Amino acid sequence: MIPELGHFALILALVLSLVQAIVPMVGAHRNRMALMAVGRPAAQGQLVFIVIAFVCLTWAFIESDFSVRLAATNSHTDTPLIYKITGVWGNHEGSLLLWAMSLSMWTVAVTVFSRNLPEAFMARVLGVLGWISAGFISFTLVTSNPFERLLPGAEQGRDLNPLLQDPGMIIHPPLLYMGYVGFSVAFAFAIAALLTGRLDAAWARWSRPWTIVAWVFLTAGIAVGSGWAYYELGWGGWWFWDPVENASFMPWLLGTALIHSLAVTEKRGAFRSWTVLLAIGTFSLSLLGTFLVRSGVITSVHAFATDPTRGLYILALLVLVIGVSLVLFAWRAPKLAGGGSFGLVSREASLLGNNVLLAVACAAVLLGTLYPLFLDALNMGKISVGAPYFEATFVPLMTPVVILMMIGPFVRWKGDDGGRIMRKLALTGLVSVVLGIAIAFAIGHVSVRTVLGLALAAWVVLGSMQLLRSRLAERPGVAGMVRLRGIPSAWWGMWLAHLGVGVFVIGVTMVGSLNADLDVKMSEGQTAELAGYTFTFRGATERAGPNYDAATAIVDVDRNGRQIATLTPEKRIYRAQRMPMTESSIDVGPFRDIYLSLGEQVESGAWVVSIHYRPFILWVWLGCVLMGLGGIFAACDRRYRRLAERTAPATAANAKQAG
């Protein structure tokens, strides 16, 4: 009964999404207040019904109702409660429902937090979001009904894929989806603006906080996913350029460009058509990512069950959403020319440069991801594109991005004196290069990539310090604390996020230069050495977990005769799927991780142990945390709230004018 209730609630949500898609749009077109006002309650009601549907599905998992096919294939009575709940979205159908729920939450957030938008504009934004929602809910209902019954019900469930039974999996998909879907708000704002022909500074100001918040979610989602891959897959790697990883990385790159482009549009009114195109592009890539993951067009480690009808439906959705918005763009954007002019050396020019580079980097990732498909479609053979391609194209493209990133904030809007900037930053640049070379020698690993990475990291860190100092010097004669507090939150956001890039580069460079791996057969009492650490195998014991049996090895780690950790990597066999899993054991430190995973038992009492030494890997995620924090600071800027209040009377006047 409860699953049927959920199914029915989802159908009602679809009906409401259609109402939300059509009625406010018609109202905005005919300028009828009563019709426009339908948008909000429809969006809010829709969320209520999707939440009911989601709760019903979760209930089927918690209660182990194996007459629901999805629960039978993704849960088990022995599965720990937390993984029964996360199992709801550890599969195709459930993750679509989560997608729809995130979209609905974002829509309701827009109705709550953007109350000051002009009524007609709001109606169009809600209309666009309603169409997307209708597309996804109908996709779920027609091709991937999560409430499908299995009659007669199964005796026992097949359990959730053991790879997904992990704390990282609890938060990774919701964060990622909040990010993906969040860009739909920026997209809806852009489409609504194209429809009204009103693409001005006010539009950019409304879009900015939404875009930044979505970007923060996406950043966090990607970072958690990469962390999960690091400790769960047992190879000690943190990024694999897998198509599904790329699918989340492409919207991140373009979203980063969008945030910066919106800043220019808000402050200077320039780049308007480019900004709109980025807003459309970012969300399109989110949709494309969903398509790539769900359709099975590309092989990936994230092999969800694939089905050609699903691929076709989502491709149709993709073509409809992106096609219509690009037609609209081609029709309306030519009228948007204009905006302030700017010189070759100006804040605008540096932001434009970075924007173009980020977009090209995104295109390079897209090309690499889809290249196997292109060749296959043209009958030119089967290939796979691996990390070497991505590293070879990505590093040269991102190097100028990082360099420009530190110059941009020093340059004035409109135009600046190139010589002044040179004089200001020449010393910093020189010191960075010297530091890069010196540190590379100090760590005993001199290669082009190491020197480049370290010099770039030094450039970012030193440049950030210099930027803070010159910012504080702007108000001489005022007490230090007052000056610090006088800096707006948005500036701190920019500063932190840029510093985060530097920290990230340190992590990537160090782990890329100095990591070490060793696979060794060990039996009780034997030792192995790696990177100055001594590993002593103390034997393996067996234990039974809630839904798995495990062999646990005990390994002591010593350095210079002093014991620093005892690690316990495990080999687990999950009972329901008879699937073996390695559970790595990591000694995390600020300057290095010691990472152990247990391989096969080769003979009685002897095991293969994989030892990985990962210097500075924590800095990779620390950098992501700083970037995310920067986003939060930027989104919390008082200016958005103040301006929202200030625009309210003005927009009321606009509405009157339009009437």
Add this chain to the structure above:
Amino acid sequence: MKAKFLVPLALFVLLAGFLAYGLTLNPREVPSPLVDKPAPAFSLARLDQPDQRLDLEQMRGKVWLLNVWASWCVACRQEHPFLVELSRRDIVPIIGLNYKEVRGDGEIDARGMALDAETALAVQRARGWLQAHGDPYTWSVLDIDGRVGIDYGVYGVPETFLIDRNGVIRYKHIGPIHDAVFRDVLLPKIEELTRAG
């Protein structure tokens, strides 16, 4: 409407075309170099009577399917009902190549197991499985150490080979066979090869 604003749309249309075509392709399908080559010879013990052997030569003059299976293979379970149903329709004989029945199973440690003991265990497991799920095979043969599988380039179970009267491999299907694949791909080829006489 200025032409340059149509560029994103044009690029997207091109991309969508590729994606649509991509849906019809299978990225997991790797063309086998063995297609249109003579099937590698084998002589293996039969599952029903392990003291008797089945040679490739015995199948000469027939159009037949060689289906690679094992009781530990989950996807085999998926295609099995279809194979049983197919064998009832008497269209084409199916020979089962039971691939690494014991040592292919991740749960069993077959190292140090004598070949006799391993064969006995394989026979017991494979027969039990066919009793439980139905036996679609004219004969099944035991590839205990997987050597024949290597000759045939097997890298995932199940795989199915279509072999003609002269012992030439005409088609290779990777992954479980289902109704649509059989109807649209295999059956027309079988009919053509049978007619070609």
